[in-house]
Amino acid sequence: MKAATFDHFGKPDQVLQITDRPKPVPARGEVLVRMIASPVNPSDLMYIEGRYGLQPKQWPATPGFEGLGIVEATGGGLLGMLRKGKRVAVLNGGIGNWSEYTVTTARQVIPVPSDIPDEQAATFFVNPATALGITRHVLCVPKNEWLLQSAAGSALGKMVIALGKKFGFRTINTVRRREQVAELKALGANEVLCEADGPIDEQVRKIVSGGVKYAMDPVGGATGSAVIRSLAEGGRCLMFGLLSGEPVTVDPRFLITGNKSVEGFWLGEWAKSQGVLKILRLIRDVRSLMREGVLKTHIAEVYPLDRVADAVRAAAQPGKAGKVLLDIGTMKRQ
16 A cells, blocks of 8 residues: 655655555454545644654654544454444544555544535544534633634634634634734634734733633744733633744743633543543534534645645645645545
């Protein structure tokens, strides 16, 4: 089979190559999946660069934490047999999804209804579940309350705006490029702040004088630090990424005064800590909100697997119009 692999950390478009690999054989409790498509997420790029929380288990390694495929075989076990032949969203922290075939545990493939298009089903879990999990399950943002988010022009940021419209909470959204302001307003953002117009926390307090009770940041560095400084008394900020590669700096006195808190959120670790029924409910809600078009991924470009270097180069560009997808099999376009 063909697979995108890298044998050392580095710039993704320089270290990735297409190689011939043996088709993997599923062990008991695992399934063999013929891949259809897989997105290029920031976590994939960081994984290839050696900056992610997970490291390859063996070299050469294949990236791709999520995707869409068909279960073709099972290594044994009831759940695997039930999944055989099904079109599934594929979660994979093991050998990766950027290949014609992959294996993962039967518990990490999620049947996707036929009315959800391939390009949406390929992005079923990472962004939708993170956006829904943070806003509805962890922060539990109440109706009419303000939620501040940075990197609001990202695929996930746009989902948070849509969830605010759906569930009635208001969003303050920060962006770096001024041309994104009108775009996010058109999607339903209540307020959009450009970082070039001054410190985020000062801009936020012109909208909400005491600051916000709820905030989320995937950037870190100066942006994440300013988001934290925007918190009101009793405010909570969830840090769920490190796109800047820089740590946040916070005056402990700011957190101590007014009982503010900063917490980390990593979808995989959070999901493991939840009960089975809660995760099943989350998956059900993602399916439903995808059908409604609330949790919709905007697709910017699609590349075949053999152009993976072009795909990761496009995904790393600032200001892209949406998600970059790898078409690995016979993806059906909308």
